[in-house]
Amino acid sequence: MKYFVTRGELTVEVELDGDVVLVDGRRLEARLERVPGTPEVRIVIDGVATTLAVDAYQGSDLRLIDRGAVRDLTVEDERTRHIRLLAGPGKVVDGHSVLKAPMPGLVLRILVAAGDPVTAGMPLLALEAMKMENELRATAPGVVGAVRVAAGDAVEKGQVLLELNAG
């Protein structure tokens, strides 16, 4: 499994294969051990352990406490990143844009209704694809226009899911 970890301006690609980790062209052995009853995790890299605390982990946003310092990161798997990059709003026509399905799948939930104001990053719709649930998010603020699908609908790649008008 491949993950993209972003810290500030920098994105690092980390590939996991069992205990083997490929990062930045280096091959390491790494594993994670949770410390029950605490927010702490032990990260063992090539036999050397460090303890970190997980302050918060919601969606892709991860806040770690590392040796007293607060570290904010975002972490996405390859597919989530791919979908996020694909699911940017479609062509803007006459001040409105459309959200298209980035891949074939099943609509699980519609999280907004026509007329709802949305901010950038707000989840709009949950789509199941490749047996995983994916949240499609707004990439810019606006107002939800027509919702073209319903929960339970199977959708094709590129199908318009909902419309977004400029706020």
Place this chain on the structure above:
Amino acid sequence: MNPRPLRRVLIANRGEIALRIMRACRDEGLETVAVYSDADRYAPFVRVADRAVRIGPAAPVESYLRIAVLLEAARASGADAVHPGYGFLAERAAFAQAVDDAGLIFIGPPASAISAMGDKTSARRLMAAAGVPIVPGSLAALNDPDEAAAVAREIGYPVLVKAAAGGGGKGMRVVAAPRELAAALATASSEATKAFGDGSVYLEKYIERPRHVEIQILADHERTIHIGERECSIQRRHQKLVEEAPSIAVDEALRERMGAAAVAAGVAVGYRGAGTCEFLLASNGDFFFLEMNTRIQVEHPVTEEVYGVDLVREQLRIAGGRAMSVPYGRLVPRGWAIECRITSEDPANGLLPSAGLIRWMRAPAGPGVRWESGVETGSEVTLFYDSMLAKLVVHAPDRRQAIDVMQRALSELTIVGVATNVPFHRALLADPEFLAGTIDIQFLDRRADLLAAADDAATTMRLAVAAALLADDRRLSRRGTVPAAAPERVASSSAWAATARRDALR
């Protein structure tokens, strides 16, 4: 003096110092009364106390600063003494007087000593009269260049030209040599006229890169002694961040000279209990009185560690009319102690105070480590009070080892929920200049780099691996518990499945 034994002490303070005082009371066999604002209802210091009295809303002016309410709490709880801690009302002569007038014992100096030291200009005159060195200079306006030159010659170059009405560095000039004096007087005076509408200037000796070194004193009804120095040069905007005892810049002879000056200062104002004389120490060994703090200091533990004296217990003994328990004769510091103030200031956010719930905390321990904290897991950090959460104090045979013990202790400290200045302490303790001890009160002005939360490529790599492992761990635990196939998805909306899903995500 007739001993008037204490029985029940009300602590008119909060946080770590309230807890510290209550522990000393316990050790002395005294009962304790906590007072608390609404924000501190569940604070550790309240739970440790034998009795606790609510005194008002979170804002200090509505709680910890209300003299009448505090005295009423003392009366209602049957306290016979009041310890003010530091900050809040600790250096208000009116509070000491009110406690006294209410027939209670104020655990601190007499009100007259607090007011004598409270007015900085009168304190300066008092100290000069008592033979305590003050920064040489002339407080009278000195606009005539010939007169100024004579004064400058007397106090010695470099001198500082200062605006009499001044402040904030305006109208201030450093003069290194006599030939620069006339021009400096003219520009400083014109700057002062523009800034303050008053062109009067005066001269003061300019002390280059001074250290902040303070002397602990202790006075009972028989004697006034000094208990060595603390070096507090690591400051940011006049807030001390790291203190040590002894000072790398003070040898035994200087310690005795500074100690004698501090004792003279205490005697001059009829001091009782624990107090501190702050001095500027120049690189040539000259020292100058800054001010006296007529209370227990935040950084008192470093003195306690190297001298084996419990200053708060001594305060309690002296207030109860007993003699201090410190032996007669010369006191010698043993080893080295350092204190790091752990504050809720976020280095990643310009060291602005951060607030929030401490969701989890692990305090350091082990040989040479002392943890004085006002917070624990579950504590709410608000913006109503000082940002200091705790003090981490270490004691080791020498300075280098103390620094190593501090690094070890900091590496064991984990606070989850609010950002702290721990990264600053770690950077400072690894800095070659700090390790060499070549510090002064402007050190952090020059070394702002230490205050930013810097990190390196190795850290980024480690964090990236950790983040990927955590993401994978979450993915696998989700997959294990959350049904993915269509028919089961209906079930996933049931409460059972929702609970299982929440658990999986935790």
